[in-house]
Amino acid sequence: MANLNKSLSYGTAIYPVHADETSGLVKRCEPILSPEQLRSRYLKGIPMAFPNGDTFTDADLKDKIMLAMNEAELLLNMTINRESFRQKLPMDRSLYNAYIHLRAERGPIISLEKLAIVSSNRQNIFEIPADWIESANFAKRLINVIPLMAAYGSNQLQGSTTSTNAGIAFLTIMGGLGWVPAYWEIEYTAGMSAKEGQVPVPVNELIGVIAAISILSLIAPTNIWTSQSLSQDGVSQSSSGPGPQVYRIRLEELEAKKHEIIKKLKGIFTGKFFIDNI
């Protein structure tokens, strides 16, 4: 658990990105998929039993959902629920000159608890006042330090640990360096929903699709016969079917859908910015 009393956030929703207010007429967020929802949304008409008598119980479906959640987090490189992270980022001169352009490992950033220069023995050398930190691009994992208010506006920084503007001079001196690995330390929370326990509907869709693929790919190979025939005393009957290929088209559709959702979610929650020394 984390103490989030010092949090800095942009104040808008994480999904839809930058939504300031929503009417509530459209449902876009819901709790994580339940076994009943998994069955009704993705597995209608699918016999959940195997020829040897095994069945998919609700406990099995719950387990599949848990596995799918973890797979979705890996595929998206994002945590579904809000989690707390701490990492160190290098001091890169070109990024430094671009208003200390920092990109967090995890995103979307929901809140920033600390941005500081921290030594290797974890001593806090200088903590950037929250008032200088631009939070508008947190959804894209971006943190910028824009101390324009301090330079041109009020010199009073409320709620910050730095009482004067001496930090600006300090930052200017440090700007002369080219590269320092592990320089900035950031503490932040990241996840795909600012409301704990709620997830965007497309994320639930992805979890459901991954779980359904896993379940169908277990059931399909047990349908082993492609044709069966029976004859007796000159009378015969035969039938043929797809055999283990029974859910091939469905699986292909789900795979395509999975890739499409991943592409869209990555698109809205990440951005590519190129800043370099020339």
Added chain:
Amino acid sequence: MKISARVVKNYANINNFSFGNQWEIRANEPNTLYFQLVDSDLASKEGCQFRYIPVGTDIDVNVIFPSIDDDGDLTVAAAPVSAADGSLWKVDLTALQVPASGNVVFELIVDGVTRSFGIVNGIQVEYPGSEGSC
């Protein structure tokens, strides 16, 4: 002995209730959540589980609804439902106690010995009227 818990729904009395996968509640409403302690080690291959009745002089059960935020973490003391069946317990949530959807953790404290266990995705909380963004 591996103690766990099962979500109980539609509770009428100790002989009349059903099991569920998770509690489904709406935020900002008072709710009573029932559960049964079970011994997972005694579960059959088909998934049938045996109830577990703790024995001791001082028995407490806490239900923890986790949160990443210190201020959002919710721990509620459970109460036994009936003296006739020590495996059935309940927690009462006020309208102001809103847990987050997800895992639920239990603490069974018998004569100072604590056992912790959880239910994966044990609760679903809806927010009627404010599900347009999150």
